[in-house]
Amino acid sequence: MTSTIDLTRTLPHARIAELPNPYFGKVRDCYDLPDGTRLLISSDRISAFDQILAVIPWKGQVLTQLARYWFDHTADICANHVVSYPDPNVVLGRRVDILPVEIVVRGYLAGTTSTSILTQYRKGARHMYGHQLPEGLRDNEKLPHAIITPTSKAFDGGHDEPLTATEIIAQGLLTQAQWDEVSAKALALFARGAAMAADRGLILVDTKYEFGTDADGRILLADEIHTPDSSRYWIASGYEAAFRDGTRPPSFDKDVIRAWVAARCDPYTQPVPEIPAEMIAKTAEVYISAFEAITGEVFVPDTSGATPLDRVRQNLSGFFVA
């Protein structure tokens, strides 16, 4: 397949000197404005193994527009941080204090990282994150009901640690009332996401939410929701056969780059080789097809402006302070 993706039209970063109080995250470049809001600009960076692996055309616009789709379709369940969308890659949100617990919700026995329930289950664990899992579950099996597997939010590059609800309260990370509220909302958000995904032939396997409190202590859903960066999706039509054969169910294969890198080096200790252009184009196509599969809408790349950064600067110029 010949790709029509222009590999030069990317937003590698959104460092804008005229905006105040920058925070440059792994994927998004953020600015806290004097009126209590935060600009979250999605770059095209793809991050894994604690580093930036590549820059993927359209990834930032896809993620922003997918988060928008889900914020719009879940606002009746949970108030969210969104104020407006000043650019296709930008969310203006109300600034909150992010709660120190990442609320991960899982509907299936899946995952590859050390904190995933499949990894722990295979090692023989049946009691994890405060839940008792039944005996005899197979790889990628649907759980009897979705569960929350919270982890401590590692500020400043530390690693996430598994928690139970009891520990969250005992350690004073959240009050009982806050836990009750975020856990109920997270399960309701996940149920909505799973049901809407199912209508589109997709399985929402697991996801991560970040909640925060505003100046009045009110809890808002912040960050992003049900994007391919924060969630795992499987293609429903291929699930049964894969589950029966014990293979990994088909998904949006946005991890081709991660797999390619992992096959060639130990990315934690060795330099990562340059990612081939065709792999970057392929990954861009995967993100775009994820947008279209999830929303049922055609992705319309915004090609205005000399470069994406020029366009973002133009659209945010009303927020410049210097």
Ligand code: ADP
């Ligand atoms: P990180 O590398 O910290 O994960 P990201 O690239 O995800 O950074 O950029 C988004 C950052 O903004 C995250 O640190 C996230 O916790 C934070 N954030 C998201 N929404 C809000 C909000 N409404 N108020 C304050 N912080 C937020």
Ligand code: MG
């Ligand atoms: Mg993040």
